[in-house]
Structure formats: C-alpha cells, structure tokens
Amino acid sequence: MPTPGSCLGLVGGRVWTRGSEELTPHAERPLNEKESRRWVETAEAAKLVLSRAARVTAIADREGDFFIMWARLPDRRFDLLSRVMHDHALIDGSKLRRAVETVAFCDTQTIDLRERADRPARQATVCLRFGEATIRRPQNLREAGLPDGVRLSWVEIVEPAAPDGVEPLHWLLLTTHWLSSPADAWQIVAWYKQRWMIEQFFRVMKNQGFKIEDSQLHLAARLEKLVAIAAKAAAIVLQLVQARSGGDHQPASLTFTAAEIDTLAALESRFKGTTKLQSNPHSKASLAWAAWIIAKLGGWNGYASAKPPGPITFFNGLKYFRAVADGWALRDMYMP
Helix, strand or coil: CCCCCCCCCCCCCCCCCCCCCCCCCHHHCCHHHCCCHHHHHHHHHHHHHCCCCCCEEEEECHHHCCHHHHHHCCECCEEEEEECCCCCEECCCCEHHHHHHCCCCCEEEEEEECCECCECCEEEEEEEEEEEEEEECCCCCCCCCCCCEEEEEEEEEECCCCCCCCCCCEEEEEECCCCCCHHHHHHHHHHHHCCHHHHHHHHHHCCCCCCHHHCCCCCHHHHHHHHHHHHHHHHHHHHHHHHCCCCCCCEHHHCCCHHHHHHHHHHHCCCCCCCHHHCCCCCCCEHHHHHHHHHHHCCCCCCCCCCCCCHHHHHHHHHHHHHHHHHHHHHHHHCC
C-alpha cells in the first residue's frame, strides 16, 4: 500500500495556448471561452480516470476558486478543496470573510511548512477556526443550469506571531467536505499542504529541470507534445524523490517497464561497493531500489553523510538512464 501523500502518477491535464486576438471581456464570456475552463476540464478528466476510487478530493490553489467549480463538479465521491481567492457573496446577503471573522478560534497547532523558492522550511504555530457558508451564484454568471447557491465548509488558519521579517501564514480554505470537529478541519489543512508536491512538479518542469519556458518551439502542437512528455517525466522524478528513503513501499513497476527494470539491474552492478554503506540497501525491484540507482546515475555519492538526492539529481539521473535504456533496447532488437 502507498504511504499517505504518495505520487501515483498523472490523471489528466490541459495545455492552454494564448492567442493574440482581442477577447470579449472576461465576465461576458461563457466558460468554454475562458482560460479557467482548464480547471473544470482537468477535474472532469480525473473523475473518469479515478472512477474506481472510493473517494477523490481535487485540490486547487486560488485560481480554482470560482462558482462553476463548486456548483458543477462535486458529487457523493468527488470533493473539492481550494484556497479562497474571492470574498464570495453569501446567500444571506453578507460576505464570506465577514462571516468567518464572527467565529471564534477553537484550536492551535504547530505545523511544518516545507521549503519553497521564496522561503526556507520552518514551523508555524497557527490558530484554527471553521464553519459553513452558502456562497451565492454571481449575478453576472451566464452559465445555465446552476443553483442559486452552494453550501460549503470553510477552514481558516492564522499565524498570530510570525518570526521577525517573515510574512505570517494565513490560509482561508473552502471545501465540499463536511466538518464536524477541529480534527476534521486540521485534516483539510493537511490535505491542502499536499499542494507542495505540485510546486515541486512545476519546479522540475520549469526553471530547475526541463526548462519548458526556454523552449524554442514556435508551433503550439509541438509545444503541447513537449509539455506532455515533460509532465510524465516530472511525475516520475517526484515518485523517485518520495521513494528514496524506502518508506514508500511501491514496486519499481509503478514507474518502469520490465525491460527498464532489467536495465536498472545491469546498471546497479556499476555502483556496488565492497561494504554495506556502498551497496543498494533496498529490496530489488522496489521503487526505492530503482531510486538509489537513478540517484547514483545523477551524481549522488550515496554516503550516509551526503544530502539526500533531490529532484534535480533524479532529473539528471533519469535523463542519463533513458539514453542507456534506449541503447539496451536497440541491442535486444538487433542482436541475434
């Protein structure tokens, strides 16, 4: 069984290319003419791919906080969770943020915040409150068949005493999950923190990995193919990062074909040392075993005192491995 937070792969995607033509004002366009449709279309695609799952929660940042998402997508086994962007009008005539401010904080915890490009990892002691609100359908919304309002749960965490020079943490979250206790609300916070993996995904896709933004391709169709290939590889990099410690008990077959696993086994012999510290400590054909080999190919020295291999090390190792695996496949194809 995978551990909580494991990256199991990609379930859908939408590549959006912007044209140069002048557009009708955003509020006057239907959803199928807006860039924001990608949030709805990607979630709908995920529904189909994950149709056998007992329950799914789609997590979005603030760009995914708009009424059509809340009204159209949820069902009895598909939930949404988003950070709030808009101060939604409520069905009773008030506003969401004002309604939140009337509720007392009910719990306090210290949570871990992972490192980001603009901040180091740190801990934050935050206060929590939660409740329910019915957001009202926007008056200028042109889409037909949507309800007048959608009842949602909200969770707010506030850091009352951040370190000097550090912006205090403040998240206001909306979700379709029903919350009955502080423990339920903290679970929503924990799930939202999993968005860190999406930031890592784009880190590998962009400036510190595949450098998609530096592509010299001019045709949209070719760029879309490049993005699709890079997205698949970036997901594999994240899987290897998660597997590196051996705590995520996934088989190598989650990511690699049988032929690629044979290639990894052959490459492993290059790195086997005479001592236990110089040998692969993980069970053969596990994803952790494969991650150890890919990290070595990416330049990691493997010593206990060394910093664990990160996304860029795995990116470099995976690139090297793919070249070797292609050569291995050609050998099998043409040698008698």
